[in-house]
Amino acid sequence: MKKECPECGEKIKGRADKKFCSDMCRNAFNNKLNSDTTNYVRNVNNILRKNRRILEELIPAETAKTTKAKLIQKGFNFQYYTNTYITKKSVTYYFCYEYGYLPIENDYYFLVKRKEYSEQSSTVKNHGGTENTKKHGDKEEKSR
Numbered sequence: 001m002k003k004e005c006p007e008c009g010e011k012i013k014g015r016a017d018k019k020f021c022s023d024m025c026r027n028a029f030n031n032k033l034n035s036d037t038t039n040y041v042r043n044v045n046n047i048l049r050k051n052r053r054i055l056e057e058l059i060p061a062e063t064a065k066t067t068k069a070k071l072i073q074k075g076f077n078f079q080y081y082t083n084t085y086i087t088k089k090s091v092t093y094y095f096c097y098e099y100g101y102l103p104i105e106n107d108y109y110f111l112v113k114r115k116e117y118s119e120q121s122s123t124v125k126n127h128g129g130t131e132n133t134k135k136h137g138d139k140e141e142k143s144r
């Protein structure tokens with residue numbers, strides 16, 4: 001029984017362990033495999049970026065409240081997030097990059113923007129709970 005080339009479907013001639021009819025077909029097949037992986041990564045990145053954009057839109061300042069319906073209407077995908085953050089009270093925030101959301105009662109969501117790289121946030125504390133002793137605004141005062 002002759003095997004068929006998985007790329008073009010032609011019967012494979014030659015050695016029994018040959019998987020493709022030609023080098024060209026083997027390369028084409030492998031390239032397609034790689035690009036499928038690339039596409040998958042790209043799709044996930046796009047979903048995460050879209051989630052981030054939606055949260056960004058909904059958070060005019062540091063925090064905001066929204067509904068599940070509104071998030072879904074904007075195309076938010078709850079299956080994808082970049083990381084979670086669990087507070088000392090065992091509350092889990094889901095983050096898409098620097099924007100996070102927390103499911104609260106009645107299909108409402110509490111939204112936060114993480115600011116741990118610039119200043120201490122009153123809502124979400126730094127990982128590890130280290131206190132940032134440098135106060136925000138110290139530098140601006142000197143430059144005036």
Ligand SMILES: [Zn+2]
Nearest residue numbers: 005008021025
């Ligand atoms: Zn072929």
